[in-house]
Amino acid sequence: xxxxxxxxxxxxxxIVSILFVLAGCGSTQNSSKENSDNSQKVSVQHELGKTKVPxxxxxxxxxxxxxxxxxxxxxxxPVGIAxxxxxxxxxxxxxxxxxxxxxxxxxxxxxxxxxxxxxxxxIADVQRHKAIYKELNKIAPTIELKSRESTYEENIDSFKTxxxxxxxxxxxxxxxxxxxxxxxxxxxxxxxxxxQTVLPAVVRDTSFQAHTSSSYDGEFxxxxxxxxxxxxxxxxxxxxxxxxxDINPDILILANNEGKLVTDEWKTxxxxxxxxxxxxxKVFVVDRDLxxxxxxxxxxxxxxxxxxxxxxxxxx
Amino acid sequence: xTNLVQKQKMNKYIVxxxxxCLLIIGMxxxxxxxxxxxxxxxxxxxxxxxDDSKQxxxxxxxxxxxxxxxxxxxxxxxxxxxxxxxxxxxxxxxPQVFGVNAGASLAIVIAFILFPDLTSQSTVYxxxxxxxxxxxxxxxxxxxxxxxxVKLALAGMAVHxxxxxxxxxxxxxxxxATDVLYWLVGSINGKDWTHVKILLPWSFLGLLLxxxxxxxxxxxxxxxxxxxxxxxxxxxxxxxxxILVIMLAGASVAVAGPIGFVGxxxxxxxxxxxxxxxxRILPFSALLGAIxxxxxxxxxxxxxxxxxxxxxxxxxxxxxxxFLYLARKGRNIKQ
Amino acid sequence: xxxxxxxxMLSILFLCLIITIVISLGVGAVYISPGEIFQQIIGxxxxxxxxxxxxxxxxxxxxxxxxxxxAVAGAILQGILKNPLASPDVIGxxxxxxxxxxxxxxxxxTASMLLLPLxxxxxxxxxxxxxMxxxxxxxxxxxxLALVGVALGAICQAGIQYFMIKFPDDVNTTLLWxxxxxxxxxxxxxxxxxxxxxxxxxxxxxxxKLDILNLGDEIAxxxxxxxxxxxxxxxxxAVILTGLxxxxxxxIGFIGLIAPHIGRRLVGSRSKFLLPVSAAVGALxxxxxxxxxxxxxxxxxxxxxxxxxxxxxxxxxxxLRREQKK
Numbered sequence: 001x002x003x004x005x006x007x008x009x010x011x012x013x014x015i016v017s018i019l020f021v022l023a024g025c026g027s028t029q030n031s032s033k034e035n036s037d038n039s040q041k042v043s044v045q046h047e048l049g050k051t052k053v054p055x056x057x058x059x060x061x062x063x064x065x066x067x068x069x070x071x072x073x074x075x076x077x078p079v080g081i082a083x084x085x086x087x088x089x090x091x092x093x094x095x096x097x098x099x100x101x102x103x104x105x106x107x108x109x110x111x112x113x114x115x116x117x118x119x120x121x122x123i124a125d126v127q128r129h130k131a132i133y134k135e136l137n138k139i140a141p142t143i144e145l146k147s148r149e150s151t152y153e154e155n156i157d158s159f160k161t162x163x164x165x166x167x168x169x170x171x172x173x174x175x176x177x178x179x180x181x182x183x184x185x186x187x188x189x190x191x192x193x194x195x196q197t198v199l200p201a202v203v204r205d206t207s208f209q210a211h212t213s214s215s216y217d218g219e220f221x222x223x224x225x226x227x228x229x230x231x232x233x234x235x236x237x238x239x240x241x242x243x244x245x246d247i248n249p250d251i252l253i254l255a256n257n258e259g260k261l262v263t264d265e266w267k268t269x270x271x272x273x274x275x276x277x278x279x280x281x282k283v284f285v286v287d288r289d290l291x292x293x294x295x296x297x298x299x300x301x302x303x304x305x306x307x308x309x310x311x312x313x314x315x316x
Numbered sequence: 317x318t319n320l321v322q323k324q325k326m327n328k329y330i331v332x333x334x335x336x337c338l339l340i341i342g343m344x345x346x347x348x349x350x351x352x353x354x355x356x357x358x359x360x361x362x363x364x365x366x367d368d369s370k371q372x373x374x375x376x377x378x379x380x381x382x383x384x385x386x387x388x389x390x391x392x393x394x395x396x397x398x399x400x401x402x403x404x405x406x407x408x409x410x411p412q413v414f415g416v417n418a419g420a421s422l423a424i425v426i427a428f429i430l431f432p433d434l435t436s437q438s439t440v441y442x443x444x445x446x447x448x449x450x451x452x453x454x455x456x457x458x459x460x461x462x463x464x465x466v467k468l469a470l471a472g473m474a475v476h477x478x479x480x481x482x483x484x485x486x487x488x489x490x491x492x493a494t495d496v497l498y499w500l501v502g503s504i505n506g507k508d509w510t511h512v513k514i515l516l517p518w519s520f521l522g523l524l525l526x527x528x529x530x531x532x533x534x535x536x537x538x539x540x541x542x543x544x545x546x547x548x549x550x551x552x553x554x555x556x557x558x559i560l561v562i563m564l565a566g567a568s569v570a571v572a573g574p575i576g577f578v579g580x581x582x583x584x585x586x587x588x589x590x591x592x593x594x595x596r597i598l599p600f601s602a603l604l605g606a607i608x609x610x611x612x613x614x615x616x617x618x619x620x621x622x623x624x625x626x627x628x629x630x631x632x633x634x635x636x637x638x639f640l641y642l643a644r645k646g647r648n649i650k651q
Numbered sequence: 652x653x654x655x656x657x658x659x660m661l662s663i664l665f666l667c668l669i670i671t672i673v674i675s676l677g678v679g680a681v682y683i684s685p686g687e688i689f690q691q692i693i694g695x696x697x698x699x700x701x702x703x704x705x706x707x708x709x710x711x712x713x714x715x716x717x718x719x720x721x722a723v724a725g726a727i728l729q730g731i732l733k734n735p736l737a738s739p740d741v742i743g744x745x746x747x748x749x750x751x752x753x754x755x756x757x758x759x760x761t762a763s764m765l766l767l768p769l770x771x772x773x774x775x776x777x778x779x780x781x782x783m784x785x786x787x788x789x790x791x792x793x794x795x796l797a798l799v800g801v802a803l804g805a806i807c808q809a810g811i812q813y814f815m816i817k818f819p820d821d822v823n824t825t826l827l828w829x830x831x832x833x834x835x836x837x838x839x840x841x842x843x844x845x846x847x848x849x850x851x852x853x854x855x856x857x858x859x860k861l862d863i864l865n866l867g868d869e870i871a872x873x874x875x876x877x878x879x880x881x882x883x884x885x886x887x888x889a890v891i892l893t894g895l896x897x898x899x900x901x902x903i904g905f906i907g908l909i910a911p912h913i914g915r916r917l918v919g920s921r922s923k924f925l926l927p928v929s930a931a932v933g934a935l936x937x938x939x940x941x942x943x944x945x946x947x948x949x950x951x952x953x954x955x956x957x958x959x960x961x962x963x964x965x966x967x968x969x970x971l972r973r974e975q976k977k
Contacts, residue, residue, distance in 0.1 A: 085951055104680075104950035107827060108834045112702050113680040113950045128824075132835050138705065205428075206498050206506065238623060238819075240506055242350060242374055259432035262506060269377050269508070271370070408798075469801045470736040474908065477740055478960060481904055484830060485957035501812050620817040629816055632809030639805055643798035644785060 044165045046143040047126040048133055053141045056167045057120030061140070063109050064125040064147040068093055069296025070159045073175050074168045080117045082109040092287075093294050115139045121165060149235070150295065152219040159297055179297050186304040187225050193311050194225035199249035199277075201239070202292055205260040208244065210237045217291055220300050224307065226251070245271045251311070252277040255288040284310045328596070331589050335603050339387065342610040346383040347375060349614055354379075381509045386613045386627070387606035388512070389504070389572055390582075392519045392564040394605020395526050397579025398586070398597055399557045399564075402536045404455075406468050408642065410579035411447075411565035413472035417502075417574035418479035419450015420566050425483050425499050436514055436570075443570035447562045450479060469643070502575030503626030504613055511571045518567035522560050527599050533557060534594040575628045577635025578605050584642070657924040660917050664931040668715070671935055675714070675942040676707045680949035683707070709837045713844065714941045714955075715934040717896045718906055720847045722933025723854060724889040724896075725907025726914065726926055730861045731882050731889075732793040738907035739893040742797070743804025745904070747778030748897035750807040750814075753825055757818045768843055768898030775894030778803055783883055796886075831903035831956025833941050840899045847895050850888060857885055858922035865920070903940075903956045905963035906933045936962075 040055040061080035062068055071078055072094050080103045083090050091097055101117055104110035106128060114122065119140045125147040129136065136142040143165055145158040156176070163172030187194070198221055200211045211218045212232040222228055229249035230237055239247075252275070254263065266272045277283050290302055348359045354371050361367070362375035393411060400409040411417050423446025424439055434442075454468075454475045480500055526533075532553045568575065586601040612630040619625055619633075677683045681702055688703070725738040732742075739745050751774025755766055781803060786795040811829070815822050860881050863871050871878050893907070914929035940958040947953060 085948075102950055104952065107824075108832075108952055110680050110950035110952060111835065112706055115701055115705070116681045135705075135835060135837065139701075206503075236820075240378075240624070242378060245370070245374070259428070260434075265506075265508060265510060268510075270373050271377065274370070274373075467734070467736075469798050470734055470741055473741045473801045473804065474736050474738075477904060478963065481830070481956065481960045484826065485954075485960060620813070623816060623819065625813075625816045629809065629812050632805070633813060636802065636806040636809045640785075640799065640802035643802040644795070 042165065042167065044143050044161060046145055046161060048130065048144045051137070051141050051143050053143065053165045054120050057165070059117065059119045060121045060123065060166065061103060061114050061117060061119040062123045063103070063129055064106055064123075065089075065093060065293055066147045066150070066155060066158070066295040066299075067123045067145075067162065069294055069298050070162045071166070073159065073297045074163055074166060074171050076166060076168070079119060080114060082106045089289055089293075092289060093299070111135055111139070123162060123165070147295065150216065151214060151235075152216055152223065152300065155216065155295055155300075156297070175297060179301065182301050183223060183304065186301075186308055187223070189308045190225055190311060193251075196226060196250040197229040198226040198251040198253060199229040199244075199247065200253040200255065200291065202255045202257070202288065203261050203263050204257045206262060208239050208241075208262055210239050210244075211235065211292075212237055216295050217303065220303060221307070224304055226307075241266050241269060241271055245275060248276050250276055250280070250282060252283040253291070253307075253310075254283065254285050255291045256285055257288065282311075286310075328590055332600070332603075335600075335607060339603065339607050339610065342607055342614070343383045343387060346386065346610050346614050347379040349617060350374070350379055377508060381512050382504055382507055382613070383610065385504055385507050385512050385515065385572070386610045388515055388519045389568045389575065390578055390605040390607070390609025391602035392515075392522060392568050392605070393575060393578040394582035394586075394601040394608070395523055395598060396561045396564040396568075397605075398583040398594070398601040399526060399533065399561050400579065401583050402533050402594060403554050403557050403561075404468065405537060407584065408468055408472075408580070410577070411451075411561065412476070412574065412576035413454075413468065413580060415450035415454040415472055415475035415479060416447045416561065416565045417450070417569055417576060418476045418483070419453070420444070420447040420569035421499050421574040422446055422479045422483045422486075423449070424570065425486055429486060436510065440514060440518065440567055440570040444562055444566040447566035447569065450475065451558070451562065498626055499573055501626045501632070502569070502573035502628030503616075504572050505624050505626065507572065515567050515571045518563050522564040522567075523602055526557075526560050526564075527602075529553075529556065530595040530598045533598065537592075537594065573626070573628060575609070575631055577631045577639070578608060580642075581635050581638050582608060657918045657921075657928070661924070661927060661931065664928060664935070668931060668935055668938075671938050671942075672711055672715075675711050675938050676703065678942045678946040679707065680945070705837060709841045710833050710941065711938065713833060713836050713841050713899065714938045716841070716844045716847055717900055717903070718910075718934035718937030719930035720844070720892040720896045720933075721903065721906040722910035722914070722929040722936075723926055724892040725933075726911035726922075726929040727854075727861065727885050727889040728907070729911050730865060730922065731885055732797045733865065734793065734797060735912065736908070737797060738905075739889065740902070740904045740907060741804065742800035743782070743802075743807060744775045744778050744800075744890055744893045745897055745902045746804040746807035746811070748772065748775040748894055749829055749902050750774050750810045751777070752897070752901075753811050753814050753829065756825055756828065757814055757821050768840075768895075771898035772894040774807075775890050775897060778807065779886060779890040783886065787879075796882075827954065828901045830954045831901035831959075832944070832952070832954030833900055834952055834954065836899060843899055844895055847892055850891060854888060854926060855923075857881070857888070858926050861885060861922045862920075901956065903937065903959055905959045906936055909963055909966055910936055 041052040042055055043050050044053050059079045060071065060076065062071065062078045063082040065083075068078060068081055068090065077094075077098050078100055080101045081090060082103050082105060084105045085102060087102070090100070101113065103113045103117075106125070109129070111132070114136070122136050122140050122142040124133070124136060124142055124144045126144040127146070127148045129144060133142060133144055143161070145161060146154050147158070150158065159176070160169075160172055163169050200215075200217045200221065202209045202211070210230055211228075212230040212235060213219065213222060213228040214233055215235040218228040218230075218235070229247050256263075263272075272278060286306060290299060290306070344359065347363075348354060348356055354362075354374060358369075358371040359375055362372040363380070396416075397410040400411065400414060401407055403409070420443040423442050427434055427439070427442045454471050483499060532549075536550065536553055536557070565579070582605045583597060583601050586597050586604050590596045590600050609627065609631070612634065613627045616625045616627045616630045619630060673685050673688060676688050677685060679702075683703065721739065724744075728737040728739060728742060729735055731737075748771040752767055752771040755770040759766070778800075782796060782800055785799045815825055864878060864881060871881075896903075910933035911925065911929045913932045914925050917932075918924040918928050936959065937955065940962060941955045944953040944955050944958045
């Protein structure tokens with residue numbers, strides 16, 4: 001009996017050690033792939049330090065929507081996007097069908113797929129992907145920028161950094177100039193409305209989340225001349241009907257979630273009916289993806305055009 | 317001898333009176349405290365001499381229903397807990413420990429995912445289904461031989477874990493992040509008269525039936541031998557009480573999510589204050605439960621200021637240490 | 652007869668494990684055939700080596716070690732508490748680890764990545780210590796340990812939820828971590844699990860003591876065992892195993908609950924066989940759960956914690972029917 005036991009123990013040990021040997025071989029292997037010239041590298045400063053990025057990268061993988069927007073503005077298409085498995089959302093963002101590979105959710109992008117694409121550059125969100133920065137760098141040079149928590153100004157900065165990383169700084173400058181022009185034009189069209197208070201908010205089935213002056217859309221709307229009804233250092237503020245009725249904005253912009261909404265119940269309440277925005281018929285429902293998820297130079301302009309359309313329609 | 321009995325009776329009446337006062341004060345406080353400033357006089361005016369002012373609207377349409385809801389749910393959950401402790405003759409029983417809450421919650425979450433346009437009325441029926449399944453699962457696990465504390469606690473925890481991790485999983489996969497906690501923990505934020513209307517019939521019916529049958533319930537706790545002597549009837553009483561529990565707890569979860577610990581703690585306190593007779597424990601638990609939840613809801617506005625917390629967290633933060641205290645005592649508390 | 656049967660069972664399980672390893676290495680967003688894997692071993696094909704060596708292999712190994720660790724912890728706890736429903740999740744150890752980890756995740760998000768596992772482990776240890784202190788006066792009776800454990804778990808759960816309310820921006824990340832998953836776990840995480848492997852000889856020695864305990868306290872004392880201390884030592888081992896596992900993968904549930912049950916059905920209750928068999932079953936369970944999570948709808952990964960809960964359900968109900976029949 002003892003012999004049998006020894007044999008089994010030995011075979012188990014053997015299997016385990018083979019696995020560890022495999023491990024040993026694997027971890028010493030140099031895994032980075034040099035897809036472009038060693039000598040041609042650009043040093044890019046980002047939220048987690050400096051990374052040497054190859055000049056003029058061809059294959060870029062982006063892990064947040066604002067980066068898709070940025071690349072689109074620079075005339076580039078990424079080979080891989082973390083799209084939460086929603087292809088149509090990406091089509092909405094770039095305004096048509098594009099060829100790319102989905103690398104999974106933004107929250108947990110699939111490292112295997114990313115590595116199989118053999119990218120030259122990876123752009124990640126510093127809030128979501130800080131923990132895997134090292135892992136991403138093993139696949140390809142990675143820069144991490146603010147996306148999810150970025151304000152409008154920070155988003156423009158990220159745009160410039162991305163332009164530097166992909167070698168299209170001239171184009172970026174040009175695009176930003178166009179952007180400024182578009183904004184002043186939009187601001188002009190909103191001249192009659194300027195000075196009014198606006199409150200953008202995301203509505204779900206149990207919460208009403210207002211976007212303050214520190215949020216992306218809040219800050220952008222202020223650029224268009226509309227004051228945000230809530231001045232706060234925090235970007236988001238949960239609100240109940242009482243607080244909303246205290247704040248009483250002139251214009252209410254609602255980005256609705258799918259399904260049941262807390263506002264469905266509020267609509268029957270006299271407090272809601274007495275809101276300035278409700279009485280003046282200035283409550284607008286907008287596309288949640290565009291207003292709160294995309295973020296970027298192109299999306300901002302789309303938000304602006306949306307706003308003009310909604311407000312100016314009311315004038316007639 | 318008669319003096320002692322009379323004194324005890326007096327004590328009980330004092331306790332009753334004190335509780336009712338506490339409840340009324342609590343409800344007024346509840347209505348007075350909120351996000352916008354409404355002074356005490358304005359509150360009184362709104363209740364007794366309503367006019368068209370904004371303050372009155374706030375009080376009438378937002379604050380009052382929430383206070384009423386807190387009281388109703390507190391009463392229902394506490395009564396449900398007392399009933400469960402009688403059915404199982406186990407002092408650790410409660411809708412939460414028994415997976416009734418978690419079952420109802422899971423059923424609702426799944427229903428919302430599958431049928432996003434579900435009306436609030438139908439949610440109640442789904443909650444009943446989930447509550448029944450959850451409760452039965454734990455009951456089957458924990459019975460079979462003696463329903464000891466340990467068996468029940470472990471069975472309940474295991475089923476609760478299982479159900480809430482499923483709920484959590486379903487919600488996380490659907491990316492409804494901020495609403496998760498609501499369905500895992502229970503909250504009365506933002507509820508109004510529509511919710512009260514949904515809950516009221518079930519609560520009312522359940523409580524009334526519970527009080528009415530408290531005599532029969534007392535039989536259940538008489539002890540194994542007496543109960544078996546009465547045979548057939550006991551089974552039916554148990555079944556009936558079980559239905560009441562599902563009604564009371566299920567409806568509460570449908571309206572406010574799985575608020576825990578109320579059903580566990582309140583019957584114990586009630587027992588300490590008015591003795592072991594179920595004809596007194598049931599109504600008194602309801603009263604105490606209402607008080608507990610009303611005050612807990614007031615607290616819930618302050619513990620994570622400036623955010624409003626779900627009331628379920630306050631009851632958990634108060635109740636869990638109490639649970640620990642009960643666990644250390646560890647013996648079967650015979651009525 | 653029984654002995655031989657047990658050894659056979661062990662070898663069958665190991666065979667299953669090998670097969671599952673190969674499948675697991677192959678499954679994922681990028682399918683790697685067994686042929687390619689074999690070529691990797693003999694060192695010829697460079698193609699999929701990056702994925703294999705950086706992701707699949709360490710992840711597979713982590714799944715095996717964590718699955719085995721949780722299963723053994725569950726088996727030990729079920730032995731100490733003499734209750735088939737005991738497990739690290741139910742006794743509050745996992746929740747304690749979760750609480751400390753959530754605290755660090757939220758309060759110091761900029762902390763080094765080493766801090767998170769450390770705090771998870773400390774949390775598990777803290778609960779264990781409190782558990783032991785509270786039950787010391789009563790001789791660490793299984794009864795008390797179980798109840799106090801459940802209560803402590805409830806307290807930790809309340810604490811976790813409180814943190815999530817106070818800091819709502821991080822709720823999604825926290826929840827994802829709490830659900831338990833092997834996403835993004837690699838070699839650095841595997842090294843953290845070394846103490847688990849080092850514990851193995853100790854567990855084997857103490858396994859026999861566990862059997863003696865199960866004969867009943869009086870007999871055990873009669874045989875010279877100091878029951879309180881044996882229980883505490885075994886509890887500590889279970890805590891180390893659980894703490895490290897939670898530190899690495901978050902709180903994956905049900906393995907500690909179900910694996911020992913299956914083990915008991917296969918080889919009976921003698922710890923000498925029950926522990927290794929439970930370990931093998933646990934490893935298989937987690938490996939399968941992780942592979943399913945990776946392979947079902949790529950590139951999206953379903954966290955292993957959800958898969959174990961979903962798989963655990965039918966088995967749980969099956970257990971229920973069996974208990975009812977007794």
